[in-house]
Amino acid sequence: MKPTPASPASLDESQRSAPALAGGLSSDGQPSQASAVLSRLGRLARGLWRLATINRKVMIGSGIIAFFVLVALLGPLVIHQNPNKFTTNLMASPTAAHLLGTNQGGQDVFSQLVLGTRSSLSWAFLTGLLVVCISVSVGLIGGYFGGAVDDAFSLITNVFLVIPSLPLAIVAVQYFNRATITIALIVALTNWPWGARVLRAQTLSMRSREFVTAARAGGERSLRIIFFEIFPNELTIVAASFITTTIQVLLAVAGLEFLGFGDSTTISWGTMLYGAYNGGALLIGAWWWFVPPGLCIALLGSGLALLNFGIDEIADPRLRAFRPARRRWRFGAKKAVQS
Amino acid sequence: MRRLIRRLSIYFLAIWAAVTINFFLPRLAPGNPAEVAFARLQQVGSVSPATLTALENEFGVNTHDSLWIQYLKYLNNLIHGNLGVSTTYYPTSVGAVIKQDLPWTLALLSVSVLLSFALGTFLGVVVAWKRGSALDTLLSSTMIFFYSVLFPWLALMAVYFIGFKAGWFPFGFGYDSQTTSPGLSFAFLGSALDHAVLPALTIIVSTIAGWMLTMRNSMITTLSEDYVLMAQAKGLGPARVMFGYAARNAVLPSVTGFAIAIGSVVGGQLLVEIVFSYPGIGNALYLGIQNQDYALADGILLLVIVATVVMNLIVDLLYTVLDPRTRQERSA
Numbered sequence: 152m153k154p155t156p157a158s159p160a161s162l163d164e165s166q167r168s169a170p171a172l173a174g175g176l177s178s179d180g181q182p183s184q185a186s187a188v189l190s191r192l193g194r195l196a197r198g199l200w201r202l203a204t205i206n207r208k209v210m211i212g213s214g215i216i217a218f219f220v221l222v223a224l225l226g227p228l229v230i231h232q233n234p235n236k237f238t239t240n241l242m243a244s245p246t247a248a249h250l251l252g253t254n255q256g257g258q259d260v261f262s263q264l265v266l267g268t269r270s271s272l273s274w275a276f277l278t279g280l281l282v283v284c285i286s287v288s289v290g291l292i293g294g295y296f297g298g299a300v301d302d303a304f305s306l307i308t309n310v311f312l313v314i315p316s317l318p319l320a321i322v323a324v325q326y327f328n329r330a331t332i333t334i335a336l337i338v339a340l341t342n343w344p345w346g347a348r349v350l351r352a353q354t355l356s357m358r359s360r361e362f363v364t365a366a367r368a369g370g371e372r373s374l375r376i377i378f379f380e381i382f383p384n385e386l387t388i389v390a391a392s393f394i395t396t397t398i399q400v401l402l403a404v405a406g407l408e409f410l411g412f413g414d415s416t417t418i419s420w421g422t423m424l425y426g427a428y429n430g431g432a433l434l435i436g437a438w439w440w441f442v443p444p445g446l447c448i449a450l451l452g453s454g455l456a457l458l459n460f461g462i463d464e465i466a467d468p469r470l471r472a473f474r475p476a477r478r479r480w481r482f483g484a485k486k487a488v489q490s
Numbered sequence: 491m492r493r494l495i496r497r498l499s500i501y502f503l504a505i506w507a508a509v510t511i512n513f514f515l516p517r518l519a520p521g522n523p524a525e526v527a528f529a530r531l532q533q534v535g536s537v538s539p540a541t542l543t544a545l546e547n548e549f550g551v552n553t554h555d556s557l558w559i560q561y562l563k564y565l566n567n568l569i570h571g572n573l574g575v576s577t578t579y580y581p582t583s584v585g586a587v588i589k590q591d592l593p594w595t596l597a598l599l600s601v602s603v604l605l606s607f608a609l610g611t612f613l614g615v616v617v618a619w620k621r622g623s624a625l626d627t628l629l630s631s632t633m634i635f636f637y638s639v640l641f642p643w644l645a646l647m648a649v650y651f652i653g654f655k656a657g658w659f660p661f662g663f664g665y666d667s668q669t670t671s672p673g674l675s676f677a678f679l680g681s682a683l684d685h686a687v688l689p690a691l692t693i694i695v696s697t698i699a700g701w702m703l704t705m706r707n708s709m710i711t712t713l714s715e716d717y718v719l720m721a722q723a724k725g726l727g728p729a730r731v732m733f734g735y736a737a738r739n740a741v742l743p744s745v746t747g748f749a750i751a752i753g754s755v756v757g758g759q760l761l762v763e764i765v766f767s768y769p770g771i772g773n774a775l776y777l778g779i780q781n782q783d784y785a786l787a788d789g790i791l792l793l794v795i796v797a798t799v800v801m802n803l804i805v806d807l808l809y810t811v812l813d814p815r816t817r818q819e820r821s822a
Contacts, residue, residue, distance in 0.1 A: 309500045310504045310507050313501060313504040314504055314507065314795055314798070315752075315756050315757050315794055316754065317756075317758070318760065318775075318791050318794045319791065319795075321779065321791075322512070322787050322791040325787060326515050326516055326523065345750065398638050402640055402641075405640050406640065406641065406642065409640070409643075409761070410761070410764070424640075424642070424646075427646075428642075428646065433654065436654070445640050445643025445644075448639075448640050448643065449635055449636075449643070450635075451638075453637070453638050455638065460634065469710055470707060470710055
């Protein structure tokens, strides 16, 4: 599941070739500054498009993520119903007025779902980012310095890798006030070790490469070597670790919110599930209340997972599943017998 | 052997770290957990002021002892298996609550995790062998969905659609308390089994994807090895090559993954138990949280961590058996 060292090269290549291609197309005329900016934006967009369509899994995955990001950004503009407004129309099944019915407070489930996207998505990405920052710092610094620093960092990493994060988060969060930031911080503090371990292993193998030796001989400071020389070479692993972590964090935050640790004043998919479970949605059969939030979490998670597996396939061509390759391999096997 | 000692020291440290975090959390937290717990107890029945003092000692409020003395007292209590008194089940001790609930959790967890791992790994092998086929496309895309499904949500779906709507299986509690009582009778065991189907199914469905996808990737990588080609060239049958040559080697990353994933599976199981009101420690933890029963929650956390560590240890031993390379001294 981890990208092999081959991955930075293959991704870099596509990144390099994409702007080159776009540049070739738009190089004939850039008279004013505005059009220069436009063409640069166009080049960037085309580069991104090429990256996104390079592999089918990456394409579907980034499509799903883009959809949820758009909903998070634009959703509040489209929704005109106040999601917190109580009405007398309780537990109504879906109609044209309430696309996903109402809950036990008569609140519109669809607008809650759309507005909840923003909270769930932003907290997942922010916490994922925080986790990756911790993983990168611990993994790269430990892997680069080696010796006592590495021993200490590895020990802490391995110890926290063993401690199950969700139960620890549950017990920790009960002592503190119920704000989403508390949950995010606790989830971040309990989820960093896996990424740190992967990055440490990679840094360990990078440490003795020539470019690092050269940088050291050139008198660069250690922290600069770590974050400006080694780190860019591990970006694909960092990206993969960010995506995996974001899935975990999305699930962990939703899980804690489901248990009632969430901030009851904000709407998110997790707090919606909490409300549905405790509001008797199951007994009344209000499937429109508890099915959509979980489905959204699973879909967003699938999008992220697809992106990750797609990146894996780009990095390791053996993982790509298409028939001709296998036939050729089979054929090769037979030929080997004949000769 | 050195590897094993090293791992053992990590496990020991993990337990120690968890215990220490557990000690410091209530002391760092704002507010007065002892008073909250005391207020809870007063709602239940009459409590002596001595209980309040005991609670304050537990959480480090209003004591004259230094932090060190408190810490040592806390460790001493733990070593003697004294986890405090549960405010939810007052006056039952936390140890007694756990003792009563643990068998349920252990039985459910071990059966569903083993089934899920075996089934997922097997599917991964088959799908990798037939990669690019319709089966592969179908299973892989379904599994990517279940890979990121929220445990309690899947439990809700199972409760509602299979239990409540279709009525195929009971969807709450561990056994039918009206017709049977716990004991070694066929009626009780049958009822317990019947009640375990849906929770187990939920755990299996939400964890199987991880095993399958890990195994698929590792199997595909292994299939391109020369020794697999060699086995085929010798004219061995597909089943022999698939399981005897490729899967045997490809399973090693899955075993490592098993050790790492076990913590999150246990966490997920706790959530599943809550939805099914299954009489295990997950449900006890939930009741504890709702009643601000810190002693119970802390005790369960410690238990879960110790259990995870023990399972990691078992996987480590298993790995040493499976992979001869780890038995050599030079490997770290």
